[in-house]
Amino acid sequence: MFHDIPDSMSLAMRALEDRDAIDRVDGTAQLDRLRQIPPETGRFIALLAASSPPGSWVEIGTSAGYSSLWLALACRERAQILTTFEVLETKATMASATFASAQVNDVITLVHGDFLDFVGQLGDISFCFLDAEKNIYGQCYEAVVPRLVPGGLLVADNAINHLVTLAPMIDAALVDPRVDALVVPVGKGELVCRKR
Numbered sequence: 001m002f003h004d005i006p007d008s009m010s011l012a013m014r015a016l017e018d019r020d021a022i023d024r025v026d027g028t029a030q031l032d033r034l035r036q037i038p039p040e041t042g043r044f045i046a047l048l049a050a051s052s053p054p055g056s057w058v059e060i061g062t063s064a065g066y067s068s069l070w071l072a073l074a075c076r077e078r079a080q081i082l083t084t085f086e087v088l089e090t091k092a093t094m095a096s097a098t099f100a101s102a103q104v105n106d107v108i109t110l111v112h113g114d115f116l117d118f119v120g121q122l123g124d125i126s127f128c129f130l131d132a133e134k135n136i137y138g139q140c141y142e143a144v145v146p147r148l149v150p151g152g153l154l155v156a157d158n159a160i161n162h163l164v165t166l167a168p169m170i171d172a173a174l175v176d177p178r179v180d181a182l183v184v185p186v187g188k189g190e191l192v193c194r195k196r
């Protein structure tokens, strides 16, 4: 997966890493910032997705498509499709350009819209990466967990750097009898929940 990343994908990843690094130092307005995961989180979610049971894969919060590119590596490994949801038009337009230049349109379906408006149509989820606004994490968690297949994974970003905001959801997940859960100190902190 990580040893033979096609040039089209690594070029697109590097361009987004450069843009994200600039965002973080130049005070770009919050809405325009990519706010993407670091590369080590990309590797982590790709490994988890590639190890998930059969079922559908979703991502909540695409931004310009950086995390989706890491998941696309796992899609290729497992002959899977990732459906990724982005509510902002500007970000969805950027993600669409990313996926075209990285040549991953065969494994990624981009949906421009609010995930919560679509989740009712989803079922048999075996992998979900949650990386949206922190105030909807609880709603997303409650929408996704019942739809996870046994052994399916829900991974939520920002479990350490947004700990105060996310504490109620994380605390609830850690004692939720439907899942086994753990916070992993990779990147900004990943809450990993496995459906029982």
Ligand SMILES: C[S@@+](CC[C@H](N)C(=O)[O-])C[C@H]1O[C@@H](n2cnc3c(N)ncnc32)[C@H](O)[C@@H]1O
Residues within 6 Å of the ligand: 034, 035, 036, 037, 060, 061, 062, 063, 064, 065, 066, 067, 068, 085, 086, 087, 088, 091, 113, 114, 115, 116, 131, 132, 133, 136
């Ligand atoms: C932290 S960024 C995602 C970064 C991306 N996962 C990456 O690492 O490249 C969060 C994104 O979630 C989007 N978002 C927020 N709420 C959403 C919702 N309800 N449905 C879909 N996208 C949402 C935001 O517009 C923003 O682009």
